Amino acid sequence: EAGVTQFPSHSVIEKGQTVTLRCDPISGHDNLYWYRRVMGKEIKFLLHFVKESKQDESGMPNNRFLAERTGGTYSTLKVQPAELEDSGVYFCASSQDPRDTQYFGPGTRLTVL
Amino acid sequence: AQKVTQAQTEISVVEKEDVTLDCVYETRDTTYYLFWYKQPPSGELVFLIRRNSFDEQNEISGRYSWNFQKSTSSFNFTITASQVVDSAVYFCALSEAGGANSKLTFGKGITLSVRP
Numbered sequence: 001e002a003g004v005t006q007f008p009s010h011s012v013i014e015k016g017q018t019v020t021l022r023c024d025p026i027s028g029h030d031n032l033y034w035y036r037r038v039m040g041k042e043i044k045f046l047l048h049f050v051k052e053s054k055q056d057e058s059g060m061p062n063n064r065f066l067a068e069r070t071g072g073t074y075s076t077l078k079v080q081p082a083e084l085e086d087s088g089v090y091f092c093a094s095s096q097d098p099r100d101t102q103y104f105g106p107g108t109r110l111t112v113l
Numbered sequence: 114a115q116k117v118t119q120a121q122t123e124i125s126v127v128e129k130e131d132v133t134l135d136c137v138y139e140t141r142d143t144t145y146y147l148f149w150y151k152q153p154p155s156g157e158l159v160f161l162i163r164r165n166s167f168d169e170q171n172e173i174s175g176r177y178s179w180n181f182q183k184s185t186s187s188f189n190f191t192i193t194a195s196q197v198v199d200s201a202v203y204f205c206a207l208s209e210a211g212g213a214n215s216k217l218t219f220g221k222g223i224t225l226s227v228r229p
Contacts, residue, residue: 048215104159
């Protein structure tokens with residue numbers, strides 16, 4: 001069974017540009033989570049989808065971040081316009097049920113110059 | 114609010130030494146889950162263990178063991194006879210159990226280096 005996949009693995013953009021990160025959860029997992037780790041800090045929760053609905057988006061830093069999960073399968077996280085402080089590793093995780101263990105993808109390393 | 118503290122930031126040991134990674138947590142929830150994840154140099158987060166707050170039994174899996182003590186709010190992880198492949202960043206995490214709020218709260222991670 002394929003694990004959680006994320007694309008791209010790395011992205012380097014200029015401040016002010018737009019970037020879209022993609023996450024494909026494990027097949028059949030209704031719950032999808034986004035997290036972010038800024039250099040040297042904790043991994044922090046961004047938001048949680050149940051199927052295509054946002055269950056909890058309390059961790060989204062500001063309105064420059066837009067997450068979608070059309071059709072309840074893969075999800076995208078768009079940052080527009082990107083700022084320097086958005087640099088970090090963005091992780092996606094999925095689980096079948098909210099009470100189940102979350103399995104993580106390899107992350108996308110975003111560098112904003 | 115939930116909080117996870119991993120006071121050790123970097124640990125370096127020689128192969129075959131035992132090493133313990135500490136994790137202390139804070140939560141007001143009466144039921145919760147505790148986790149350890151490993152992040153090897155390749156970057157992905159690998160799930161190691163999940164513990165329910167009701168279950169204080171210690172767990173052993175090969176060279177890995179976990180000591181959960183509610184009295185001290187700790188969930189420590191010991192690697193016995195460490196190997197170079199154990200070199201990674203290890204994260205302890207906490208989540209509420211039983212409700213829809215399933216987000217993980219992570220510690221800052223401990224970088225373990227195992228030298229040959």
